Amino acid sequence: DARVTQTPRHKVTEMGQEVTMRCQPILGHNTVFWYRQTMMQGLELLAYFRNRAPLDDSGMPKDRFSAEMPDATLATLKIQPSEPRDSAVYFCASGLGLGVYNQPQHFGDGTRLSIL
Amino acid sequence: SQKIEQNSEALNIQEGKTATLTCNYTNYSPAYLQWYRQDPGRGPVFLLLIRENEKEKRKERLKVTFDTTLKQSLFHITASQPADSATYLCALDINNAGNMLTFGGGTRLMVKP
Numbered sequence: 413d414a415r416v417t418q419t420p421r422h423k424v425t426e427m428g429q430e431v432t433m434r435c436q437p438i439l440g441h442n443t444v445f446w447y448r449q450t451m452m453q454g455l456e457l458l459a460y461f462r463n464r465a466p467l468d469d470s471g472m473p474k475d476r477f478s479a480e481m482p483d484a485t486l487a488t489l490k491i492q493p494s495e496p497r498d499s500a501v502y503f504c505a506s507g508l509g510l511g512v513y514n515q516p517q518h519f520g521d522g523t524r525l526s527i528l
Numbered sequence: 529s530q531k532i533e534q535n536s537e538a539l540n541i542q543e544g545k546t547a548t549l550t551c552n553y554t555n556y557s558p559a560y561l562q563w564y565r566q567d568p569g570r571g572p573v574f575l576l577l578i579r580e581n582e583k584e585k586r587k588e589r590l591k592v593t594f595d596t597t598l599k600q601s602l603f604h605i606t607a608s609q610p611a612d613s614a615t616y617l618c619a620l621d622i623n624n625a626g627n628m629l630t631f632g633g634g635t636r637l638m639v640k641p
Binding site: 416445454455457460468503505516517518519520521522 | 562569570571572573574577617628629630631632633634
């Protein structure tokens, strides 16, 4: 069974440190998404890539967050500098973008981030 | 204000009964709606997709309805089992821009033996 792989699964670090989260999408999928999940806000879309090109990052705080896809097998989400309010579970998902009626998204198991 | 509403209170039902979860949305005309299941410590897992021209969709013990007039989707699990206990999320593409999903807050389902 193909799966989206995220690393690390857990990360605890101090405020001000740089955090890098990685995602390996399912081979052949052309869309990649980054989400953040908290109890208060639920699941929020941060960034969206199609064919490795960023299409939407309006949900992402631009001053400290950045998302990239160096190649088709790796997506990264960086926070610099990190703040306690960034503590959340970050999910990566991939899918096949085929127009309006798109295929489902396949999620990884997330990175649980705690900023002290 | 929340754009997609799901009952935030947990739904507790007895094993064997039918669970019905609700997803309401306002001000959108989505081309399709999706339902996902999320277990603690795991990512959401896709269950069903229903398009705007489909009134109902079934998959094994699952049934989803989509009423574009009421702006509501209902998610049913028949003959529920304790293994069905999880949080269920609905999601839709509010911009019909292609694959950018907005999720509801989810409803936690507890099926008691």
